[in-house]
Amino acid sequence: MRMSLSTGNALPVALLAGLALLPFAAAAADEPFFTAFFARVLIYAIAATALNVALGLGGLVSLGHALFLGLGMYSVALPAHFGIANGWIHVAACVASCGVVGILTGYVSLRTSGIAFIMITLAFAQMGYFLIVSLKQFGGDDGMAIPVASEFFGFSLGSPDSVYGVAFCLLVALTVWIARLRSAPFGMTLRAGRQNARRVASVGLSLSRYQLTAYVLSAILCGLAGMLLANLNAYASPSSMSWMVSGELIVMVVLGGMGSVFGPFLGTVAFLGIEEMLKAVTEHWMAVFGILILAVALLGKAGIAGLLARSGRSNSPARKGAKGPLLAESGVQP
């Protein structure tokens, strides 16, 4: 896909460019809070982008992706607990655990669809959650501190700045990849499956293999976000793998625009940004937040990215059949 800089992409690209400069500005202004806050935004944007592969492209409504975020966190926390700081070992643990758990839970979950799929992914995530809670020697409910950060060839993720830098690069790389993936055979097969699963089989493609691959890829990428989060907080706790986190990730993707390139990023910025602002204003922020999300949901399934693409197109007369590259697809798996 050629990435034309239409009005639809202009805002997210500008936002990303701004975020590239943010740590320098925060350092100059002596406001380290901003670096830490936006590092969190970037990390959740990675997780949301990861979820978008399964949810947005494939229509697989997983309510269990916090499990993979958690596996990523404990892939740092457990080795670190035993004094292993080698980041490559953390990555290997993350890819292996998310990969294996992804294959197993995906294989079972994909035998169902619709509500059953949502419930079964939720059930698996809850099993993982309670397993971690029951491991008292590793902090149980309270979670565990991470004494040493991941270290790659001497580069340590011990500071918010370094986590920020890695998260930023990973998000940009992922976003570029999603832009390609959407129109590559793999992405097209997933999108076709979301529109009409039966038809995919009749053109000769075995949809479930592609969906399982998407689910596992999505799980591993989500795990990487978890690794970064663990390093940022220097802490791993079961609370970041509760089902509410899975729900929030879905909201971020839907808010931004399912299946679109920048949607998950925009949705995360909006979600965490609004949350932070409301928290500062009122203690009843959750109620206000709920109403806001409802309003956006009513705006349409295309989310913020769809809104931007539409406003970008209204300048030029819409040609029959022309759709903006960002126009998110609607609908989930039946």
Added chain:
Amino acid sequence: MSALLQTENLTKRYGALVVTDDVSLTVEEGELHAIIGPNGAGKTTLINQLSGELAPNGGAVRFAGKNVTAAGIDRRARQGLLRSYQITSVFDEFTVRENATLAALGTQRHAFSFWTSLLNDQKALEAADEGIAAAGLAALADVHASDLGYGERRQLELAMALAARPRFLLLDEPMAGMSVQESAAVVALLQSLKRKYTILLVEHDMNAVFALADRISVLVYGKLLVSGTPDEIRNNAEVRAIYLGEEEVGHS
């Protein structure tokens, strides 16, 4: 000629209702074989069992000498057994060309490529554009399927089947709901596809069936009543009785 597709005592039941009743059908390589029968006779159900979408309760399906009864629809498609749907079933968010290219790719190779655009797959694209041109959609290749008219969507169904470069085409009422001009175009298309592909055509338009078919099978209440040449069918007393009231069978 040799049999390309064969069913042996194929049976499908829904509860007490026998929708496919002990059907043994043979389609020769290269022929255009039509299936006719009243509404609800079980034509679509039969096609679904041939394509692999529906598992029969008994009997077997053989394709190109192999027993494919247990093979799923995607495997049969990759072996060259392609179908079109009575109820249009295309990917609405994709353009005509994307629809056809995905269909072409599906029978050529796997879709495990994560970077290069589907439309950069020259081999698939070539087959897709051939199918699109044959189905008469060349001018609309870049239009989204959702923006096509009803008849054009039916044409896209055909384009997708053709893009897969099939050995055998299962066509379930390709002209259903089309305008007179559009169906005439499809009849001309089928005429040109005849001999190039082996075709099993389900169609209610008797004029089209009798003009196109080499052989015709009549399905009634799930049972294969008779198979024969158009002339044999036209003069068959039982068939005439069933179609009584529909003027004269196949008179054009």
